[in-house]
Amino acid sequence: MQMDFEKIFERPKTLRPVATHYCPGCGHGIAGRLVAEVIDELNVSERAVGVAPVGCSVLLYNYLEIDMYEAAHGRAPAVATGCKRVRPDLVVFTYQGDGDFASIGIAEAVHAAARGEKISTIFINNAIYGMTGGQMAPTTLIGQKTTTSPIGRTSERAGFPIRMAELLATLDGAAYIARVAVNSPKHIIKARRAVKKAFETQIKGLGYSMVEILSPCPTDWRMTPIEAAKWVEEKMMPYYPLGEFKVPQKEK
Amino acid sequence: MEKKFMTGNEAIAEAAIQAGCQHFFGYPITPQSEIPEYMSKRLPEIGGIYLQAESEVAAINMLFGAAGAGVRVMTSSSSPGISLMQEGISYIAGAQLPCVIVNIMRGGPGLGGIQPSQSDYFQATKGGGHGDYHMLVLAPHTVQEAVSLTMEAFDLADTYRNPVMILGDGYMGQMMEPVEFYKTSSPNLPPKDWALTGAKGRSANLVKSLYLDPEALEKHNLEINRKIQKMRKDEVRVENYQTDDAEVIIAAYGTVARICKTAIKVLRDKGIKAGMIRPITVFPFPYNDFEKLADKMRKFLVVEMSLGQMIEDVKLGLCGKAQISFYGRTGGMVPSYDEIVTETEKLVKEVG
């Protein structure tokens, strides 16, 4: 007897069949996969170019079957600008962590958005420096312990965490700005939709787009993957509310 | 061909355009702002891209992006701005991307001043950024030479997949002279099959400088070094000016070399046979040409708008065979031919 099976789930073509270097329970694997799925769905793998700068983000170039740059710490939006301006037919995105995007590279981030560069940024906010071993990030929450805020971050010593989505949404050049999370299936589905919208915003030439992804880092948070997923929900979301902060006003 | 009367800055910009560079990213700084100004007017007229970056840090990374996408691209700045670009230059060299960087030097350190200087020689020729790399560095001494070297710089960058610097000083940028733009024929350049243009009909390309495995990084650095050794062998350019019968040799580059030419005329009128050796490439440095001269001449005067940077390469070139004296002005002060004449006379009178 022959049975008919329909394949309803498969590895995206753009995602290489290799093991990643990410820790168990890390959100990067999911985020990278969402990017690959959207590139497949929009059928742009032959004109997609990614920019992966310093941090846990950097090795994305090993996982995606598209042209990619490895960039200096924080400079991905400038590299993407250089690429997109000279080859406007390409679909160019940056894939950056919070140290990269919100600290050392905030000037490049803000100005790429202000200029309305037709690029997309996937911004992984896990409230910590992952690759260097769990130091304080610009997005580290008040009270959160890290290796460089051992008694917990205090505003007196280290100021306040930066809300990049809200900040960039104030800029006229930014066309689509959203914050999503990858700590549960429900949120992952929404996150995928946001990533797709960001790429579509770029392809339509409407301006800069950015999706901030709240993402668990169990290793540096010293938690189990399940505890980390919960921490995103209970600690991060109250300070970093999910939602769309800017959507294209009028599609050209 | 009709001569145009242009500043060095404008001439460098026009030369770049005529060499097929249609993309410029930069940030204003005295004394080179005429380059971005010229580009902002001309490039849109020919369908090119001019973009004023938010900083020199961003500008050099925009070059990284544009060069990585396979186009000819340039930036220009002056000393403090070039310091900000060092990180990006290191990444560009590491990722083996071709581009042209213009430094119209002003006095340092720090904010320094805005008047002409040559005190970025070490930075330009010895690294500046981190890691095992070198830029190819061209040092014109007239506006016309700035034009021809700028045009050539793009071919050299493409040939070696390496950043090339045009090293001028504030006077080189601000001075006006008649210039002609000759169409140069490009050598056979390697195809840019490494460029990021979208992975269509080929496997994906990767532009990177990261090699976590030390064996792989060593291999990569040796590959970069092979290019540098080839530059040392094939790309050295030097001018020997009235050296054949000279009893004393002046070593200088850039605007200072021009001032030395006048000093040499004055010295020869006084009966002192002076000549000059002028490195046109300061990296690769013409060590062999210095060594050849050292076999015949015993006295060398190095003149710089710095407190002694190129002199270290001159010493390496002369291999201890000759007597070396130094005259330098700094901070934006320019050595005059009178001063150079006096210094040369002193050296000639000294018992070697």
Add this chain to the structure above:
Amino acid sequence: MEKTVEKPLYTNVIMAGFGGQGLMFIGKLLAYSSMKTGKRVTWIPSYGPEMRGGTANCTVVISDEEIGSPVITSPQALVVMNNPSLEVFEPRLQSSGMLFLNSSLITRRVSRKDIEIVKIPANDIAMEIGEKRTANMVMLGAYIARTRVVSKKDIFEGLKELFGKKIRFLDVNMRAFEDGMKYSQH
């Protein structure tokens, strides 16, 4: 400064005054017009903040042969249009060099005895023409009349090319130049 047939031409001049008096422009015009007659030329400005309101100067070198230094320590001629410029540059003028000074604005006494002094009331002459901004052209006219580096015709052709379509300004600038020439000849 008589031109001799045998000796190739080599001359240089520093022009200095307030920013806005147009010294940079007449320096460029002199260099450009000389280039058009086949000479080698260099023009170097003072640059930076002093251009915006302070003193400004430029150095022009004109030669039949390759020009070495574009920077001149002791110029053969000096065109100065205000007191501070006279103060700075008078000591640097070559012995038996020519000093062209704008006597409308310069009250400072010249102390050198080994130089030739040509005083031109450039602002007054320009006012008579009705365009005070042409005082620079009056000074250039005086300089050309005495040095004959290039001809009046060469300067006018250069002026036409540099001014382009702004023909109204052209006429008044030509007149200022001619009046400067005439004044310096008597």
